[in-house]
Amino acid sequence: MGRIFSIMSGKGGVGKSTLSTSLAVYYARMGKQVTLLDGDIGQRCADLMLNVQDRVVYDLGDVADKSCELKEALLPHPALPNLTLLAAPQMLAPSDVKRKAMDRIITNLAEASDILLLDAPAGIGKGLKNLLGETAEPVIIATPDDVCIRDAERLAALLSQREEPRPSLVLNRVRPLWVRRGLVAPPDQIALTLDMPLMGVIPESAKIYKALLRHETALDCGDKKVAAAVEVIAARLLGADAPLPEYAPSPMLRFFNRGGEA
Ligand SMILES: Nc1ncnc2c1ncn2[C@@H]1O[C@H](COP(=O)(O)OP(=O)(O)OP(=O)(O)O)[C@@H](O)[C@H]1O
Ligand SMILES: [Mg+2]
Numbered sequence: 001m002g003r004i005f006s007i008m009s010g011k012g013g014v015g016k017s018t019l020s021t022s023l024a025v026y027y028a029r030m031g032k033q034v035t036l037l038d039g040d041i042g043q044r045c046a047d048l049m050l051n052v053q054d055r056v057v058y059d060l061g062d063v064a065d066k067s068c069e070l071k072e073a074l075l076p077h078p079a080l081p082n083l084t085l086l087a088a089p090q091m092l093a094p095s096d097v098k099r100k101a102m103d104r105i106i107t108n109l110a111e112a113s114d115i116l117l118l119d120a121p122a123g124i125g126k127g128l129k130n131l132l133g134e135t136a137e138p139v140i141i142a143t144p145d146d147v148c149i150r151d152a153e154r155l156a157a158l159l160s161q162r163e164e165p166r167p168s169l170v171l172n173r174v175r176p177l178w179v180r181r182g183l184v185a186p187p188d189q190i191a192l193t194l195d196m197p198l199m200g201v202i203p204e205s206a207k208i209y210k211a212l213l214r215h216e217t218a219l220d221c222g223d224k225k226v227a228a229a230v231e232v233i234a235a236r237l238l239g240a241d242a243p244l245p246e247y248a249p250s251p252m253l254r255f256f257n258r259g260g261e262a
Contacts, residue, residue: 002033002113004106005237006136010151012122014143015172018208020119021049022219022230023237028083030234032114035074037086037106039131040121041097044088050077051215052085061089064101070108094127102130110135123151124158132159138167139199139237144174144184153194169196170233173204180250187247198244200233202226 007020017040024036037060038046047053058073063086070086077083086109089097110116118136121127132138138159142152152169159167171187178184191198202218203225211221219230235242 001135002110002115003238004110004116004118004133004136006118006120006131006138007141008120008128008131008138008155009122009141009148010124010153010155011142011148014122014148015141015170015202016122017045017049017119018212018218019139019141019170019172019202019230019233020117021046021217023234024050024083024085024115024117025077025080025217025219026230026234027115027117028077028080032082033112034083034115034117035086035109035113036083036117036119037109038088038119039127040119041088041092041094041127042090043121044090046085046119047075047087048215049212049217050083050085052077053215056087059087059089060105061092061097063105064097070105094121094125094130097130099130103133106131106133106136124155132162132164135165137165137237139170140167140196141170141172142190144171144179144187144190149190149194156194156196167196168199168237169194170199170202172202174201174247175204176245176247177253179247180253182249182253186249187244199236200229201244201247202229202233 007016024034028034038044047056058068062068063070063073074084118131140152142148169191179186187201205223205226207221207223208218232242
């Protein structure tokens with residue numbers, strides 16, 4: 001049975017799919033047997049991010065209602081045969097796939113993988129609850145603003161009611177200069193406030209969106225700092241002691257530049 005990481009967020013659009021597809025490619029390049037389950041029923045996107053959208057024949061919905069075998073729906077990545085994707089259905093609602101079927105699929109996928117990544121839908125609705133198996137390790141991703149942090153806190157509170165591994169935190173779209181200027185709190189302070197172990201910090205980078213336009217993952221966006229951040233997150237999730245970059249506020253910048261543009 002491999003490790004199962006459920007990449008989730010309280011607020012939508014904060015980088016779950018960006019992170020899960022990048023981690024999937026990273027771990028696969030390390031030689032691990034990786035499965036990415038796109039759990040965003042009705043709004044799949046991992047196939048586009050991995051550029052395999054034209055190859056999808058069956059999806060999670062077909063496996064759940066037994067229209068096909070699990071192995072028929074698993075789509076191998078053309079360049080990385082040890083990375084497979086189970087795409088989300090496009091025409092179903094989260095409540096159409098029952099918890100029992102989801103548990104069965106997750107267990108079967110985890111048995112055949114070293115790493116199973118679950119790209120969760122946003123928020124704390126039915127779609128997420130169905131993905132919260134007993135063994136999935138929750139990874140909450142948030143951006144460093146109060147709106148997103150509050151939603152992350154709510155999600156963590158929901159998770160704390162369950163007998164599951166403690167959630168860890170990834171902060172995304174962090175601008176180091178804004179931290180130094182005191183416009184946003186330092187990542188370690190946010191993690192401390194949320195009482196979650198910090199797995200990594202992904203910088204804001206226009207190259208990530210440009211990579212999305214090319215159907216490439218953030219890992220391959222051409223920004224070395226983004227690739228380094230993914231590497232740190234991948235290592236820390238597996239228990240390695242990869243150091244986090246320093247993001248400290250600067251009293252000088254804080255005094256002179258408060259409110260200024262980056
Ligand atoms: N660090 C970053 N810098 C710049 N843009 C980013 C960064 N991370 C993600 N983005 C962009 O933000 C958008 C949303 O990312 P993504 O789809 O991964 O979020 P999500 O949490 O999966 O969204 P949803 O809740 O809809 O599933 C994408 O256009 C992506 O390219
Ligand atoms: Mg997504």
